Amino acid sequence: MKKNNIVLVGFMGTGKSTVGKQLSSKLGWEFVDTDHMIEHRENMSIPEIFSKKGESYFREVETRIIQEVLSNDMQVIATGGGSVLRLQNRSRMLSHGTVVQLDADAEIIIKRLEGEKLKRPLLQGDLEEKVYEMMERRKHAYEFADFVIDTNVFEVESIVEQIYNVVVLHKI
Ligand code: S3P
Numbered sequence: 001m002k003k004n005n006i007v008l009v010g011f012m013g014t015g016k017s018t019v020g021k022q023l024s025s026k027l028g029w030e031f032v033d034t035d036h037m038i039e040h041r042e043n044m045s046i047p048e049i050f051s052k053k054g055e056s057y058f059r060e061v062e063t064r065i066i067q068e069v070l071s072n073d074m075q076v077i078a079t080g081g082g083s084v085l086r087l088q089n090r091s092r093m094l095s096h097g098t099v100v101q102l103d104a105d106a107e108i109i110i111k112r113l114e115g116e117k118l119k120r121p122l123l124q125g126d127l128e129e130k131v132y133e134m135m136e137r138r139k140h141a142y143e144f145a146d147f148v149i150d151t152n153v154f155e156v157e158s159i160v161e162q163i164y165n166v167v168v169l170h171k172i
Helices: 016-027 034-042 046-053 055-069 087-095 106-119 127-137 156-169
Strands: 005-009 030-033 075-078 098-103 147-150
Touching: 005 016, 016 030, 016 075, 016 156, 030 034, 034 046, 034 055, 034 075, 046 055, 046 106, 055 087, 098 156, 106 127, 147 156
Parallel strands: 005 075, 005 098, 030 075, 098 147
Antiparallel strands: none
16 A cells, blocks of 8 residues: 655755655654755765765665655655656655655756755756756656646745645545
8 A cells, every 4th residue: 555655856956855844744744854864874964975985876875765764654755856866766756655746947946056056966066057957857857756846936835735735635
């Protein structure tokens, strides 16, 4: 049976963690941020993991954490933007929860990430160029989600309400 989890996916800067935290408190469910779990497990920040161990090592740990987290129930899970690139992760998300994509336009994401660049190893260099290029490469990556929520206008309460209505009241 499908577990009672809500899995938030989406490009960097779409608000997965901010929205996830509020949604979890509305539901009284656990909030899990897979990036934080990875940092805790490895005892290093994400940029450190990328520079010392490389991206493929990071992806291995990410996959293990996603498998692990999704064996539990009643959680709102904020995932890293690249976690959906592996089929194994996408399948696990779909079979163990309801997957919600948070979406936003490149211009909005660039503005949101301006002060946050250092935390994101894949965005080093020209932020604008990197975001456009990665969004183009990943343009179909999030299509597997059960629902899409537009976050261009970022009012957390309203986004939480929309997810709550669509997933909790009508689906689970
Ligand atoms: C990544 C997104 C990041 C983090 C890592 C790689 C990506 O998470 O997992 O820097 O490949 O899109 P956020 O989406 O929370 O920024």
